Amino acid sequence: MSTNHLLDNLDNINKIDVSNMSARISNITGMLTSALTTSLEFQDTNTPSDVILAGMGGSAIACDLLNDYLSGNPTIPITVIREPQLPYTPSSETLLVVNSFSGNTEETIAIFNKGYTYGCRMIVVSSGGTLEELAKSHNVPLIKMNIQGEPRSIVPYHFLLLIRLFDLLKLTTLSKSEIEDTLKSVSKCVTEYGLDVPIQDNLAKQIAIQLQDKFPCIYGGGLFKGLTLRWKTQINENSKSICLNDYIPEFFHNAIESVQKYELFNPNLFIVVIEPYENPEWLQKRYSTLHKILTDYGLSHNLIKSQFKSKMEQIMCMMNLSDYTSYYLGILKNVDPSSTEVIDSTKKIMS
Known part of the structure; x- marks a missing residue:
């Protein structure tokens, strides 16, 4: 495995991840x-x-x-x-x-x-x-x-x-x-996203690199509505980064207006769209429309569609991807992903 990049250097990762969160x-x-x-x-x-x-x-x-x-x-x-x-x-x-x-x-x-x-x-x-x-x-x-x-x-x-x-x-x-299928699927995800898998074969590392020095935005709906918040909060805590999440279809009634050229901050955004394996027709139409709008307006994005079928498999595996991605983004910032210094100090202030 190449060690030229930080995310492919296990020794350096372990020095940053002092609590072994990856385990x-x-x-x-x-x-x-x-x-x-x-x-x-x-x-x-x-x-x-x-x-x-x-x-x-x-x-x-x-x-x-x-x-x-x-x-x-x-x-x-x-x-x-x-x-x-x-x-x-x-x-x-x-x-x-x-x-x-x-x-x-x-x-x-x-x-x-x-x-x-x-x-x-x-x-x-x-x-x-x-x-x-x-x-x-x-x-x-x-x-x-x-x-x-x-x-x-x-x-x-x-x-x-x-x-x-x-x-x-x-x-x-x-x-x-469903339990048996989920156990097999999450094991497959860990095999694909783990520390020893190089960047070129590791989706979680690739997304983390895309998000580096960017303002992350996470969009999704249907079965993945709650997972948009999971992605956001994992990026907040593990990566120490500001992150925005929004839900489909609500997104189309307000936030969609912000894709225009009038927002000078847009080149600094990177949008991750998470999509379930199957959607009802009304929701699939909105996913397709979102992809077209983001492409037409030139906003950097990555559409991640689940390859798993059961509800539990989809939720568990997309959650695991968010966990690994946010972990790697923290590593790229040279910060211990498990630390919560500001959260802990805030609780002391309010106590």
């Missing part, structure tokens, strides 16, 4: 296997009337991905929230799923207390901390997350846990074949 990204198969064996035992498995999924950061991303995974087969209303306020007054038949990997997230603890006050059904998904203590002291069911890593690194694990929970509640059906 956590590459362990997606292990994470999914762990998610399949994590205990889910509840007395009440009746289907709720509605669900509120609460979380922040990576925990909320897992909720977004679940919502996209369930889309197209709605049975009950599902709402994802990222604030210490409930979106409506829950009933005794509402299920509030409180998600926090650390168990110490301020906003999520506040939501737990509000939900308990209203008397709705509750489940806590956490690795410990204050939320575990609250769940045990209030006899609230707890899904104990037994895994190591940053909240953003363990999203594949968290996402599959939520799918298993919804399967238990009869809100979706998780098949053995």
